[in-house]
Amino acid sequence: MKIVLATGNKGKIKEFKHMLPHDEVIAYSDVIDEFEIVEDGCTFQENALIKAKAINNKLLNILDIPYIIISDDSGITVPLLNNEPGIYSARYAGVNASDKDNLNKLIDRLKENKLSKTNAYYTACIAIIYKNEEYTVHGWMHGDIIDHELGEGGFGYDPIFMPSGYNQTLGQMDPEIKKEISHRGKALSLAKKVMDILI
Numbered sequence: 001m002k003i004v005l006a007t008g009n010k011g012k013i014k015e016f017k018h019m020l021p022h023d024e025v026i027a028y029s030d031v032i033d034e035f036e037i038v039e040d041g042c043t044f045q046e047n048a049l050i051k052a053k054a055i056n057n058k059l060l061n062i063l064d065i066p067y068i069i070i071s072d073d074s075g076i077t078v079p080l081l082n083n084e085p086g087i088y089s090a091r092y093a094g095v096n097a098s099d100k101d102n103l104n105k106l107i108d109r110l111k112e113n114k115l116s117k118t119n120a121y122y123t124a125c126i127a128i129i130y131k132n133e134e135y136t137v138h139g140w141m142h143g144d145i146i147d148h149e150l151g152e153g154g155f156g157y158d159p160i161f162m163p164s165g166y167n168q169t170l171g172q173m174d175p176e177i178k179k180e181i182s183h184r185g186k187a188l189s190l191a192k193k194v195m196d197i198l199i
Contacts, residue, residue: 001199002026002063006055006071006127008034009090011099011155012184016070019179019188028055028069031062039073044087045136047073048127056129068195074124074184076157078145081109081118089157099156103149106157110147120145120161122183126191130198137194139186154178 003025005016017025028034037054041047052071059067075089085092085106093101110118121142128135142164149159151171159171163181170178179185 001195002065002067004028004031004055004059004063004067004069006037006051006069009155012072015155015184016188018175019185028059032058039087041073041087044073044075044123044125045127045138047087048125048136049134052127052129052134056132066199068198069127069129070191071127071129072124072184072187073127074122076106076120076122076145076161078106078110078118078120080115081113084109103157103160106145107147107149107160110145116147117144119143122161124183124187126184126187128191128194128198130195133198135191135194137187137190139183139188139190141181141183141186 001023003020003023005013005025005027007013008027008029013027037051039047039050041050048071051073052069055071056069075086077083077086089102091097093105121140124139126137144162145160146162149171150169151159153172153175154170159169161170162168163170
């Protein structure tokens with residue numbers, strides 16, 4: 001089964017391929033040209049479905065083999081910062097912000113509020129479309145964020161997030177451990193169960 005990822009984010013693509021080693025995983029941009037998708041939902045679930053449906057609509061008359069669309073919307077939430085950045089995690093520092101821009105803005109916000117370490121959590125919603133049927137699953141990872149970077153692994157906010165029970169950030173962590181405990185890994189394990197039933 002061909003799995004088409006509704007993302008152009010290289011970090012996410014790499015992570016999904018790592019988590020689905022026995023499947024043929026491709027980015028939608030391997031099949032069609034990249035295009036802008038307006039993520040104007042109010043929740044991770046709504047945005048994940050917006051992306052999956054947009055890609056599915058483009059592929060309906062292009063791919064003539066069975067395929068599954070997988071889209072995820074994910075982000076980090078910091079309760080003491082009014083739940084920022086939440087669903088705006090990917091564009092926290094602006095529409096065309098890089099991962100580094102977003103990371104630096106969150107570090108600045110922590111320092112503005114004199115928070116060297118505080119509770120935070122990641123949310124991932126994975127949307128699945130197969131034969132025009134839609135499904136969603138969620139995964140969470142709780143821990144703390146710190147006001148400085150540690151480690152160069154992962155992507156996004158990983159260098160400042162320490163999962164509960166660990167004394168390393170995701171940026172320092174072995175990818176295999178991160179795969180087991182991450183919000184996306186948890187959501188993907190549920191998504192796999194849905195896909196096993198579908199196919």
